[in-house]
Amino acid sequence: AQTVTQSQPEMSVQEAETVTLSCTYDTSESDYYLFWYKQPPSRQMILVIRQEAYKQQNATENRFSVNFQKAAKSFSLKISDSQLGDAAMYFCAYRSGAGGTSYGKLTFGQGTILTVHP
Amino acid sequence: EAGVAQSPRYKIIEKRQSVAFWCNPISGHATLYWYQQILGQGPKLLIQFQNNGVVDDSQLPKDRFSAERLKGVDSTLKIQPAKLEDSAVYLCASSLDSAGGAGGELFFGEGSRLTVL
Numbered sequence: 673a674q675t676v677t678q679s680q681p682e683m684s685v686q687e688a689e690t691v692t693l694s695c696t697y698d699t700s701e702s703d704y705y706l707f708w709y710k711q712p713p714s715r716q717m718i719l720v721i722r723q724e725a726y727k728q729q730n731a732t733e734n735r736f737s738v739n740f741q742k743a744a745k746s747f748s749l750k751i752s753d754s755q756l757g758d759a760a761m762y763f764c765a766y767r768s769g770a771g772g773t774s775y776g777k778l779t780f781g782q783g784t785i786l787t788v789h790p
Numbered sequence: 791e792a793g794v795a796q797s798p799r800y801k802i803i804e805k806r807q808s809v810a811f812w813c814n815p816i817s818g819h820a821t822l823y824w825y826q827q828i829l830g831q832g833p834k835l836l837i838q839f840q841n842n843g844v845v846d847d848s849q850l851p852k853d854r855f856s857a858e859r860l861k862g863v864d865s866t867l868k869i870q871p872a873k874l875e876d877s878a879v880y881l882c883a884s885s886l887d888s889a890g891g892a893g894g895e896l897f898f899g900e901g902s903r904l905t906v907l
Contacts, residue, residue, distance in 0.1 A: 676832075678832075714900060715879060715881075715900050715901045715903075716793075716898055716899065716900045716901070717833075717881070717883070717896075717898035718898075719895050719896075722895070763832055763833075765832075776821060776838060776840075776845065776846075776885070776887075777823060777835045777838050777846060778823075778833075778835070778896060779835075780832030780833050780834075781832050782830075782831055782832050783830075783831070783832050
């Protein structure tokens with residue numbers, strides 16, 4: 673079974689600064705997808721960014737980018753120019769590719785609470 | 791486009807009572823998921839439907855939890871009888887297909903918070 677580990681229960685950052693959230697995962701599969709989801713206090717999960725394992729290029733979405741190290745099974749999220757609205761719980765998640773053992777469903781890490789200080 | 795709708799938002803019951811949660815996925819989404827999120831933890835999949843068939847219910851405590859998705863649209867999750875450890879947020883999510891549609895995205899509802907006293 674696949675596992676996802678987020679070793680930072682809490683992180684904080686000053687507004688306009690950069691912060692990196694860590695995530696490692698364990699899998700024997702070669703075809704999979706990785707995601708970062710944001711969960712504000714209202715509880716609705718929102719997709720932040722996704723990465724296909726077969727792509728070597730790191731995904732970016734505006735101020736959000738990832739550092740995907742496939743051999744190390746590491747998938748960190750970098751938030752640049754942090755804003756007060758970035759404050760939330762962030763979850764790293766794994767999904768198998770087609771034919772994988774967990775095809776379709778997401779396996780989540782424990783989450784990292786991000787606080788943004790003005 | 792309307793998102794995933796869930797109700798009720800909050801429910802407080804005593805142990806051994808029963809409770810039901812309802813989910814209406816995004817129109818046209820074939821796959822529906824129920825996740826349990828205990829405070830301070832990541833969501834854990836309880837059950838996954840593709841249309842009205844069950845794809846994965848390996849982590850559903852079947853002695854007390856049940857779920858159905860009639861006609862492949864709305865879904866209900868029931869707990870009977872509830873235990874203290876069932877206190878959690880129950881999240882419903884949907885996706886176009888098992889692959890999660892374009893790019894693998896699941897769309898989540900706001901969740902139903904259950905407190906068992």
